[in-house]
Amino acid sequence: MKLDKVQISNFRNFKDLSFSPNSKLNVFIGENGTGKSSILEALHYLGFARSFRTSKHKNVIKAGESEFTVFCSSIDVLQKQQRFGIFRSSEDVCIVNIDGVKSRRATDLVSCLPVQIFTPQSSDLLIGAPKLRRSYLDWLLFHVEHSFSVDAQNFKRSLKQLNALYRNQTVNSNYDYWIDLFVAKGEWLTQVRTELLNERLIDAIKSNLADFLPEFSFEISYYRGWEKGLSLKEALEKNKEKDKKNGYVSSGPHKADLKIKSQGLAAQELLSRGQLRMLVAALQLAQTQYLQQATAKTSIFLLDDIGAELDREKRKVFINKLSQSGSQLFVTAIDVKQLDFLNNYNEKTVFHVEHGQVKEEI
Numbered sequence: 088m089k090l091d092k093v094q095i096s097n098f099r100n101f102k103d104l105s106f107s108p109n110s111k112l113n114v115f116i117g118e119n120g121t122g123k124s125s126i127l128e129a130l131h132y133l134g135f136a137r138s139f140r141t142s143k144h145k146n147v148i149k150a151g152e153s154e155f156t157v158f159c160s161s162i163d164v165l166q167k168q169q170r171f172g173i174f175r176s177s178e179d180v181c182i183v184n185i186d187g188v189k190s191r192r193a194t195d196l197v198s199c200l201p202v203q204i205f206t207p208q209s210s211d212l213l214i215g216a217p218k219l220r221r222s223y224l225d226w227l228l229f230h231v232e233h234s235f236s237v238d239a240q241n242f243k244r245s246l247k248q249l250n251a252l253y254r255n256q257t258v259n260s261n262y263d264y265w266i267d268l269f270v271a272k273g274e275w276l277t278q279v280r281t282e283l284l285n286e287r288l289i290d291a292i293k294s295n296l297a298d299f300l301p302e303f304s305f306e307i308s309y310y311r312g313w314e315k316g317l318s319l320k321e322a323l324e325k326n327k328e329k330d331k332k333n334g335y336v337s338s339g340p341h342k343a344d345l346k347i348k349s350q351g352l353a354a355q356e357l358l359s360r361g362q363l364r365m366l367v368a369a370l371q372l373a374q375t376q377y378l379q380q381a382t383a384k385t386s387i388f389l390l391d392d393i394g395a396e397l398d399r400e401k402r403k404v405f406i407n408k409l410s411q412s413g414s415q416l417f418v419t420a421i422d423v424k425q426l427d428f429l430n431n432y433n434e435k436t437v438f439h440v441e442h443g444q445v446k447e448e449i
């Protein structure tokens with residue numbers, strides 16, 4: 088999937104902006120505060136229906152305006168053209184548009200465009216809560232497995248219902264129904280995540296790490312979220328009284344985690360900030376590579392402030408590998424010098440961002 092036209096209205100400091108991206112590499116250069124990250128943020132709305140910088144949608148609407156829109160057209164591997172858009176108002180109305188068909192379900196849009204983002208905050212994937220690492224696996228499953236979204240929703244629904252029953256101390260006749268659903272979907276979720284990691288991702292991650300951080304060796308494993316040696320049903324039974332007292336379900340794939348160790352230590356305890364970013368880069372690159380293998384879809388990869396904490400050689404390796412994976416890249420930098428190695432790239436477009444506009448370098 089490659090974007091070939093982007094139109095952004097009333098988004099951050101942009102009134103009306105349109106540009107035609109290069110199918111391979113797009114570089115946005117501009118001084119602080121000119122709007123480089125905002126362009127990536129607008130593209131992020133197409134892939135996630137939300138920002139990567141704020142949870143408050145109204146904050147991205149241009150000051151003094153009451154709604155924003157982001158539109159794009161894209162071409163897939165079969166040269167089929169499609170149009171996508173998202174509209175959000177300050178009243179919190181969200182409408183997505185797929186080839187002229189409007190819907191209020193953001194997932195309709197999100198499932199169409201695989202967008203990935205790499206920013207200076209991406210190390211949160213390793214130092215932040217386990218939820219982020221579960222999302223790392225689930226994002227890929229969502230784009231690769233057709234029924235993932237529905238089954239994962241059913242799992243979430245059963246968890247929510249069980250938590251409510253425990254919280255209200257009302258273990259009634261519905262309890263068995265929700266337990267059965269929770270166990271069935273919980274075991275399925277554990278299985279698909281484990282298979283994805285063990286059979287698809289670990290080798291790809293390690294192969295990327297051999298280029299990114301050759302001085303380390305890593306062990307990558309999945310903690311499924313409940314005690315070893317017990318089935319999920321047995322773990323629920325064992326913890327039932329404690330869970331009722333606490334008002335939530337303490338065992339299950341909602342407590343799972345992706346563990347990455349080196350030299351016997353958790354990676355986040357051992358690696359420097361730049362090294363952590365390279366580890367995240369290896370993880371994200373493996374997502375892109377597998378997405379392409381499994382679906383023939385290529386991702387739209389956003390790299391914000393690529394210069395931060397990555398030395399020239401690491402930036403170069405990362406961008407080279409992303410290009411090889413067929414991703415369409417959108418890269419921001421303050422100074423073109425941070426990206427001088429891109430001079431060898433013939434297929435690229437450089438945009439200069441200034442005064443709420445972008446100018447394509449000729």
Ligand SMILES: Nc1ncnc2c1ncn2[C@@H]1O[C@H](COP(=O)(O)OP(=O)(O)OP(=O)(O)O)[C@@H](O)[C@H]1O
Pocket residue numbers: 098099100101117118119120121122123124125126146147148149150421
């Ligand atoms: N809702 C809004 N309405 C209008 N302008 C906004 C709004 N939100 C942010 N801005 C402004 O938009 C500009 C763009 O910010 P952005 O973070 O995209 O810049 P940047 O080029 O990525 O900067 P840096 O290089 O410092 O990271 C900033 O000047 C900011 O003050």
